[in-house]
Amino acid sequence: MPSASTPKPTPVEAAEAVAENDRSSSWRPLTPGFFNAPPEQVARALLGKILLRGPGQMAARIVETEAYLGEHDPAAHAASGCTPRNRVLYGPPGHAYVYSIYGMHFCLNVSCLPPGNPGCVLFRALEPLHGLPQMRRNRGLAAHASPCLLASGPGKLCQALGITRANANGADMTDPRSPLRLVEDEFPSGEVRISPRIGIRKAVDLPLRFFLAGNPCVSNRGR
């Protein structure tokens, strides 16, 4: 623990300290109770939190999310009930739901609400904090590529963190031993802005996208 006279580390320094000292257990994981709530509430609360990807200890701040409300949300994968693809949405809250889209990308979600209630939150953009060289390699980008090119989109962030359906679907994101974890951060989230969701064709008017205003890593130039 830092002494009282030590300045509070920046989030980047904190993330690096975790990675280098493997003191990740000192990061307070988000609890299952955090996710046992309506998706729009969880989506808003996830902004500013940190996603840890191990092994390799990549870390990134959540800057953009979307809520999907379950079977009564026409734009949700659960709109037509439980299928082999979306069944983790029907399990306990706080678990990763990964699906493939457009044949070449994956998207990462986290389940919300109690078992049987398939709400979820889609991760749309991250601000990379640690492990940028590995993210660049995963994305096939040059060593000097801007950090905000790495994870500013739902497909990009999965590629940057090496997330696939095979290696991450169903992972418990509240378990400290999970390769995909969500942890608290005291860093102030800044102003939250809300808009309709992106890339959907149904329920296009619902204000269920949440992002940090002015953050350069938000997708689509923060439209």
Next chain:
DNA sequence: ATAAGGATGACCT
């Protein structure tokens, strides 16, 4: 603006 790309589920036979 739009092409690429493949998994998925709905809906047949």
Next chain:
DNA sequence: GGTCATCCTTATA
């Protein structure tokens, strides 16, 4: 079994 429309995108021009 099979076929087909759909899809919460990205990288090009």
